Amino acid sequence: MGLPRFGAAKTNHSTSTPNLYVANCGPAVGLSHDTIASVFGSFGLVHGVFPADDSGARVIVCYNDATSAAAALTALHGRPCPHLAGRTLHIRYSLLRPPPAPTPSTSIQVCLSAAEANIPGLYLLLDFVTPQEEQELLAAVDARPWISLAKRRVQHYGYKFCYQTRNVDTKQHLGELPSFVAPVLEKISSFPNLNDAANVSLDQLTVNEYPPGVGLSPHIDTHSAFEGLIFSLSLAGPCLMEFRRYAQGAWFPKAGSSVDMDAENPDNSSNFSRKAIYLPPRSMLLLSEEARYAWHHYIPHHKIDMVNDNVIKRSSRRVSFTLRKVRTGPCQCEFPQYCDSQR
Ligand SMILES: O=C(O)CCC(=O)C(=O)O
Ligand SMILES: [Fe+2]
Structure with missing residues (x-):
């Protein structure tokens, strides 16, 4: 597997960033980035949805502010999400890593x-x-x-x-x-x-x-x-x-x-x-x-x-x-x- 571009925090305690690492979610499980942005968008302005790695099943959802990320994490973590095909999402704060040099x-x-x-x-x-x-x-x-x-x-x-x-x-x-x-x-x-x-x-x-x-x-x-x-x-x-x-x-x-x-x-x-x-x-x-x-x-x-x-x-x-x-x-x-x- 390619090096993940983003890491998840070990726990959600004492970490607060505008970025969420969301597992069991992505194009490989039938959820497009547009759909994910739209569902997470009900908690605040989503600045972008990015692949967390090359699995297709883990994404990073980036908000403009940490408050929106916290609201989404509380509402969506660990329970089936009816707007995302009933999938149970596993969410942590994301520790952003600089993106690698673009691979041509x-x-x-x-x-x-x-x-x-x-x-x-x-x-x-x-x-x-x-x-x-x-x-x-x-x-x-x-x-x-x-x-x-x-x-x-x-x-x-x-x-x-x-x-x-x-x-x-x-x-x-x-x-x-x-x-x-x-x-x-x-x-x-x-x-x-x-x-x-x-x-x-x-x-x-x-x-x-x-x-x-x-x-x-x-x-x-x-x-x-x-x-x-x-x-x-x-x-x-x-x-x-x-x-x-x-x-x-x-x-x-x-x-x-x-x-x-x-x-x-x-x-x-x-x-x-x-x-x-x-x-x-x-x-x-x-x-x-x-x-x-x-x-x-x-x-x-x-x-x-x-x-x-x-x-x-x-x-x-x-x-x-x-x-x-x-x-x-x-x-x-x-x-x-x-x-x-x-x-
Ligand atoms: O733009 C294209 O050629 C593909 C569009 C597409 O894949 C779709 O609408 O599902
Ligand atoms: Fe298509």
Whole structure:
């Protein structure tokens, strides 16, 4: 396991800082940093949520002041948290350590094609839309209202996506997908490698706009929320997407059980494979099968990406169109260890 960036205080007595070390909490157990920030935000202004180490299951929540941290610690430590999937959090004050020198993302080989990445079910088609179609799609979303999240802006069509539950409310249908996305859907219907392309009938679109330096914390799109094909079209700017396959069973303790902060096996918890792929503008990524169900995907929060020996600057924004089909029954995938329907 990599050196933790932050240490937890041995006890919570006589320590008081604005930073909390929270175990049993993080993207590897299905809780995004945005969700965690929102729940801890009810105790005071959260300045940021950071990985405590590379386990994906321990985070540092940083408040602006120690009083808010104390209130959150008292309210949330050692009991199931209904707003965080019922997980029992183990919280201590965090002893901040200076972050290590940034490790350049060259430490991981960046693939330029899905074949090179060799993850079953991952496909990348370059130049999926023309530059003119790209401009039209950007103009269409820019003419519509954006919703501002903490670090990026989003739009939802078909069904609203709820960032707290990482799910959709199937009873709240916002209507058909807008006509501006029709050319993209048309091209998807003849996407190669899809056995049942005719039945794709995507009904949810999330548009994300990322400023430079903003990414997305590691996550698997909730199995029970969406069917097995997830398409993501990159527009306006490039990014690097990292994929992580965590060791089997390491991340989803049985419902109701809790992982003790000290009892976790650090060797298991950092046990994941890593791959990265470069997504140029106008490319279409498809996550299906193992790539959709078993691999976390992650956009590092970088202003520049090292794509092997080349420095690639993120442009003033990247806009992605993520197209999915909302699931109506439970997921029956072959990856129960990552599946919220089968836990
Ligand atoms: O921006 C992207 O390409 C990915 C978005 C994503 O992973 C999501 O909305 O779940
Ligand atoms: Fe995703």
